[in-house]
Amino acid sequence: MKISIRGLAVGLALTLCSAFSAHAAASCGDGSGQAATGEPIIIGAITGKTGPDDFSNSTKAAKAYFDCLNANGGIKGRPVKYLVEDDQWNPETAAQLAAKLVDDQKAVLMVGNSSYVECGANAEFYKKAGILVVAGVGVPRECFFADNYAPTNAGPRVSMLGAMGYALDKLNAKSVVCIGPNIPNVGTWSCDGVMLLAKEKGFAAETILMDPGSADATSIILQAAASKPDVIVLGMSKGVAVPLLTAAEEQGLNQTTTFLSAASAYDLSVPSTIGSGWDGKFYVNMEFNDLEATTEDNQNWLAVMDEYGQKSDPRDTFAQAGYLAARITEKALMTLDPANITRETAAEAVRKVKDFKSDIFCAPWYFGEGQARHNANSTTRMAVSESGKWKVVSDCAPSPDPELKDIRAYEKSAGLN
Amino acid sequence: MNILPFIISGLGIGAVYALSGVGLVILFRATGVLNFAFGAFGAMGAHVAWQALEWKMPLFVAILAAVAVSTAISFIYGRVFAPLLSQRDTVVRAVGTLAPALVLIAAMGMIWGELPRRLQFPTDQMFLSIFDVRLTYTRIIAIFLAVLMVGAITLLLNRTRLGLDMRALANDRDLSAILGVRILYTETAAWVITGVFSGFAGLLLADLVRLQGTFLTLLVIPAIAAAILGQLRSLWVTAMAGLLVGIAEAVLTPIAWISPYRAAAPFIIALVAVTILGGTAKAALKDR
Numbered sequence: 001m002k003i004s005i006r007g008l009a010v011g012l013a014l015t016l017c018s019a020f021s022a023h024a025a026a027s028c029g030d031g032s033g034q035a036a037t038g039e040p041i042i043i044g045a046i047t048g049k050t051g052p053d054d055f056s057n058s059t060k061a062a063k064a065y066f067d068c069l070n071a072n073g074g075i076k077g078r079p080v081k082y083l084v085e086d087d088q089w090n091p092e093t094a095a096q097l098a099a100k101l102v103d104d105q106k107a108v109l110m111v112g113n114s115s116y117v118e119c120g121a122n123a124e125f126y127k128k129a130g131i132l133v134v135a136g137v138g139v140p141r142e143c144f145f146a147d148n149y150a151p152t153n154a155g156p157r158v159s160m161l162g163a164m165g166y167a168l169d170k171l172n173a174k175s176v177v178c179i180g181p182n183i184p185n186v187g188t189w190s191c192d193g194v195m196l197l198a199k200e201k202g203f204a205a206e207t208i209l210m211d212p213g214s215a216d217a218t219s220i221i222l223q224a225a226a227s228k229p230d231v232i233v234l235g236m237s238k239g240v241a242v243p244l245l246t247a248a249e250e251q252g253l254n255q256t257t258t259f260l261s262a263a264s265a266y267d268l269s270v271p272s273t274i275g276s277g278w279d280g281k282f283y284v285n286m287e288f289n290d291l292e293a294t295t296e297d298n299q300n301w302l303a304v305m306d307e308y309g310q311k312s313d314p315r316d317t318f319a320q321a322g323y324l325a326a327r328i329t330e331k332a333l334m335t336l337d338p339a340n341i342t343r344e345t346a347a348e349a350v351r352k353v354k355d356f357k358s359d360i361f362c363a364p365w366y367f368g369e370g371q372a373r374h375n376a377n378s379t380t381r382m383a384v385s386e387s388g389k390w391k392v393v394s395d396c397a398p399s400p401d402p403e404l405k406d407i408r409a410y411e412k413s414a415g416l417n
Numbered sequence: 418m419n420i421l422p423f424i425i426s427g428l429g430i431g432a433v434y435a436l437s438g439v440g441l442v443i444l445f446r447a448t449g450v451l452n453f454a455f456g457a458f459g460a461m462g463a464h465v466a467w468q469a470l471e472w473k474m475p476l477f478v479a480i481l482a483a484v485a486v487s488t489a490i491s492f493i494y495g496r497v498f499a500p501l502l503s504q505r506d507t508v509v510r511a512v513g514t515l516a517p518a519l520v521l522i523a524a525m526g527m528i529w530g531e532l533p534r535r536l537q538f539p540t541d542q543m544f545l546s547i548f549d550v551r552l553t554y555t556r557i558i559a560i561f562l563a564v565l566m567v568g569a570i571t572l573l574l575n576r577t578r579l580g581l582d583m584r585a586l587a588n589d590r591d592l593s594a595i596l597g598v599r600i601l602y603t604e605t606a607a608w609v610i611t612g613v614f615s616g617f618a619g620l621l622l623a624d625l626v627r628l629q630g631t632f633l634t635l636l637v638i639p640a641i642a643a644a645i646l647g648q649l650r651s652l653w654v655t656a657m658a659g660l661l662v663g664i665a666e667a668v669l670t671p672i673a674w675i676s677p678y679r680a681a682a683p684f685i686i687a688l689v690a691v692t693i694l695g696g697t698a699k700a701a702l703k704d705r
Binding site: 053054182208209210211213214215216217218219220222223226238239240241242243246250251252267269270273274275 | 422423426427429430531532533534535537541544550551553622626627629632635636639663666667670671676677678679680681
C-alpha cells in the first residue's frame with residue numbers, strides 16, 4: 001500500500017511538472033484532456049521509410065497529431081487507430097500494403113501518405129476501393145493527377161514554377177536553364193513546365209537532365225553556364241543541389257548568376273552547408289510556411305511534436321504536411337455522426353472540405369469535389385540564403401504553372417481562394 | 418561544340434579515379450583480393466575529417482586523422498578478417514569485402530545521417546583559368562598526388578624487399594611461400610598501402626564530388642573499371658584509364674541525347690574492357 005501511494009505522489013508530481021514545463025500547450029480535438037475511449041476509427045498510411053531516403057516524417061507528425069486528438073476527446077469520443085506501413089520505395093510492396101490496409105484492416109481513410117512510388121502503384125486501386133487519400137507529400141506527377149488522391153503539398157513542378165515566377169517578376173530574369181533529375185514524371189515534368197511557361201511568356205529557356213547519381217557536377221554546371229543564363233533553377237533533392245552549388249561556386253558562377261530551387265532544397269541545414277558565398281544568391285521555394293514561423297498554427301504543430309512526437313522526429317516540411325493532413329481529416333470527420341463513420345461517409349466528408357485555414361498554408365486548402373485531380377496547394381513563398389539561415393523574401397504568390405489552368409478554373413467556379 | 422572545358426573538368430575526378438584504381442591494383446596484385454570496400458574506407462576517413470574540422474581542429478590534423486582512420490580500418494580488415502578467407506577463391510574473397518562496406522555505410526548513416534555536408538579545403542578557392550574553366554588547386558593537387566603515389570609505389574615494388582615479396586606473391590603464391598616470403602606480413606603491408614590510398618581518394622572525392630557515405634562507397638565502381646582496363650596488373654595503365662574514365666564522363670555532358678545517362682560511362686567502359694580483355698584477364702587470374 002505504501003508503495004502505491006508513493007507511486008501516486010510521483011505520478012502526480014510528474015504530471016504537474018509536464019503540465020507546467022510545456023511552452024505552449026498543444027491544441028487538438030476538443031481540448032478537454034479526456035482520452036477518447038469509443039470504438040477506434042481505422043485510418044491507414046503508406047510511407048517510404050527505408051530506401052534511398054526517409055519520407056516517414058510526414059506520418060510521424062500525423063501520428064503525433066492523432067495521439068494528441070485521441071487524448072483530447074478523439075472524433076466525438078472515438079479514437080483514431082492510425083496504421084502506418086513502410087513501402088520500402090518498392091511499388092509492389094506499396095500495392096500489397098494498400099490492399100492490406102484497405103481490404104484487410106478496413107481503413108476508412110488514408111492520411112499522411114508520403115511515398116515516391118505509391119501514387120503510381122495505388123491511385124487506381126484507391127479509386128476502385130472508394131477510399132480517399134489525404135496525402136502528406138506527393139512527389140511524382142501521378143500524385144497530382146488522380147481522382148482520389150489529394151496531397152497537402154504543392155509538388156515539385158508547381159514549386160519549381162513558383163521559383164520561376166519569382167525569378168521573372170522580382171529578379172527580372174530573361175533567360176533560364178532548368179536542371180532536373182532524369183526521372184520521368186519528376187525532373188522532366190518540372191522542367192517541361194518551365195519550357196512551357198517560357199513559350200507562353202517569351203523568355204529563353206533550356207533544360208538539362210542529370211542522373212542524380214552522377215559524380216561530376218562541374219560538367220553539368222559548365223553546360224548550364226555555356227548559354228549565359230540570368231538564372232538557373234534546380235529541381236534536385238538537397239543531397240544533389242548542394243554539390244551542384246559547390247561546383248558552381250568553384251567556377252565563380254555565384255558571382256554572376258542567381259540560382260533558385262524548388263522546395264526540395266528547402267532544409268534548415270542548407271544555408272550553413274553552402275556557406276556565405278551564396279548569401280543573397282540562392283533562392284528556394286517553400287511549399288509551406290517558414291519552419292520557424294511564430295504564427296499560431298505553426299506553433300501548434302511544433303507543440304504537438306514536442307508533446308506527442310519523439311524528440312528525434314525531424315521538424316521539417318514533411319512533418320508540416322503530415323500534421324496538416326491529420327488536421328484536415330479531423331475537421332472532415334468531426335462533421336459526421338460518430339456512430340456512422342464508414343469509408344463512404346468519410347469520403348463524402350473529405351470531399352466536402354473547403355476553406356480549411358492554417359497559417360502553414362498560403363491559401364485555404366480544399367479537396368475539390370468532382371475534380372479529376374487535386375492540387376489545392378499552388379500558392380507559395382520564397383526564401384533566400386542569408387548568413388547561414390533562410391530569410392523569407394516574398395509574400396504568397398500563385399504559381400504560374402500553365403498546367404494549373406484547370407485548377408484555377410475550378411477555384412473560380414467554386415468561389416474558392 | 419567546344420569540349421575542351423569538359424576535358425579540364427574531368428581531369429580532377431579522373432585523377433582520383435586513377436588514385437583509387439591504383440590502390441585497388443596494388444592490393445589485388447599482392448593478395449588477390451578485389452576490395453569493394455575501398456570507397457567505404459575512404460568515405461569513413463572523409464567523414465572523420467569533416468568532424469575534425471567541425472571541432473575546429475587544424476586542417477592538417479583533419480587530413481592526418483582521415484588517412485589514419487582509413488588506413489586503420491583497412492589494416493584491421495586485412496589483418497583479422499581477410500586471412501580467414503585466404504584459402505578461398507578470388508570471387509569469395511572479393512565478395513567478402515562487401516561486408517565491411519555495408520557495415521561502414523550503416524555506421525556512417527547512424528553517426529552522421531544522410532544530410533548533405535560539405536568538406537572544403539582552402540585550395541578550393543585558388544584556381545587557374547584554362548579555356549574559361551577554373552581548375553582549382555584541389556584538382557591540381559589530385560593530379561599531382563596521383564602521379565606521385567603511383568611513382569612511389571612503382572619504386573617500392575622495384576627497389577625494396579617488400580616490393581620484391583609483393584611481386585613474388587603476385588606471380589605465384591605457393592612458390593613464394595616455399596621460398597620463405599612472409600605471406601601474412603606482405604599481405605598486411607598491402608592492406609595498409611591500399612588504406613592510405615583510400616584515405617586520400619576519399620578526402621579528395623568528398624571535396625570534389627560530395628560528402629555522403631553511400632555515394633562515396635559506390636564511387637569504387639569507376640575505379641574498378643580503371644583497374645580492369647589495367648588488367649589488374651599495370652599501375653600506369655590503370656592510372657591512365659582512371660583519368661580517361663573521368664574525362665569520358667565529363668566530355669559526354671554536352672551531347673544532349675546521351676548526357677542524362679553519362680553516369681553509366683564507367684560501367685560501359687568496364688563492360689567493354691572485360692569483353693575485349695577477358696582472355697588476358699583470365700590468364701592473369703590463372704597465374705595466381
